[in-house]
Amino acid sequence: MDSMMMDMMKTMPADKMMGMDMMAMQECIEACSMTAMAATMCADSDMGMDMAKCSSMCMNMMDVATTTMRMMMRPMGMDMMSMRAMLMACMEMGKACSAECMMHAEMDEHCRMCAKACDAMVMACEKLMNSMAMA
């Protein structure tokens, strides 16, 4: 993550974050941003009859990752139940999108990268979820 963005994260009101590990959240924001970009490009590149499902899932992934990322960046309205449910949705979408993209990973570089970004994001979401559970 860019150093400027790290400075912005530091200004987040810790008392609103309900015990979430700020380092885990920062990594999760980064992973969501990466996945949103990878999925945007993958959805666009999918050509041919067999790729309609992949393209559609990547469009969903792009929107889900962007929404999850934005929610983490809004400490003022942080609500534990909603944040947890959104992280769950992001993980489910990440798993489904990765599984689909992996099917085309050998012939399509976008799919391979998108699957990789999804996998890293699912792990980052899980890590953040665990830090919330312990809080």
Next chain:
Amino acid sequence: MDSMMMDMMKTMPADKMMGMDMMAMQECIEACSMTAMAATMCADSDMGMDMAKCSSMCMNMMDVATTTMRMMMRPMGMDMMSMRAMLMACMEMGKACSAECMMHAEMDEHCRMCAKACDAMVMACEKLMNSMAMA
């Protein structure tokens, strides 16, 4: 819902919808659209120190409702687990946003309408979830 939009919904490939009640989904799309609009306007109107939490939650609601709506409109990549998890996130966010908006409903018309839209959306999501469970 506009009649043109209803025509578009009819062209959706039913075999991709995994038994979801198409009428329930149509109502859910409409309710998400309404909530996304109401939350956009409510987030903008919130002024004063005490409204920061409300505004932030409405921004989250706007993005969550828009993403949920878009996912329902993409039958090609419909995945039951992800759709269900996103509907859950939308319901949690809807409940939290409605509860916060209700606190200001008497003095702020935007909050009253946003809470009302959220409540209707939560019910529409629940109805759609139930039709999925039975499928």
Next chain:
Amino acid sequence: MDSMMMDMMKTMPADKMMGMDMMAMQECIEACSMTAMAATMCADSDMGMDMAKCSSMCMNMMDVATTTMRMMMRPMGMDMMSMRAMLMACMEMGKACSAECMMHAEMDEHCRMCAKACDAMVMACEKLMNSMAMA
């Protein structure tokens, strides 16, 4: 537009709207909402090698129409130059998306409806732009 949404529009602070015709803006919000939905569904339905350009343009149209709609729903930060530039971008995107969709309109119902929604939106944007020019 739903009657509840019309009530919300009425609560908009007219003094922030810089002379924009509120009825024209309401029609434009509705047209953007319709186009965002139609383009989301059209992008998803596009299958086959020849439809990659159409799908990609519809994804752009979906995001541009959603952003334009949201900007109209945020009177507190209304800025004439930005609003005008965004309406221009929405019109350019609407013309390009409609032209592409029209090429497949006879064989694809989604494309026909998306083109129709784009055309109506371009007209609504133009009408709103003209009301701004006269202000």
Next chain:
Amino acid sequence: MDSMMMDMMKTMPADKMMGMDMMAMQECIEACSMTAMAATMCADSDMGMDMAKCSSMCMNMMDVATTTMRMMMRPMGMDMMSMRAMLMACMEMGKACSAECMMHAEMDEHCRMCAKACDAMVMACEKLMNSMAMA
């Protein structure tokens, strides 16, 4: 930009990009991503009566920057007129948002960083526009 993202950019079909300088586009994508994040956080942090305009503009900036970024990441539907108009809208919004945020830059760290991100983004958009003009 992350090295994985740079690899993805390299897979973009150059023949679709209509002579755009790919390095300038990459920088512009990064600048839009940074601004979308900074504006999301700035919109959330704005408290108090006097900040409603700033918060509203930052919400617009967040959506405009995200849409502009996504359009650059979709080479299949790249349309010169629409891309140019969207870059114009992004620049106008960036100038307006930066001007507003600068008013609060001394007392609010989020505003200072958001203004800085906007300024860098406006320059990146301008550079990309110029490379298109020469193409």
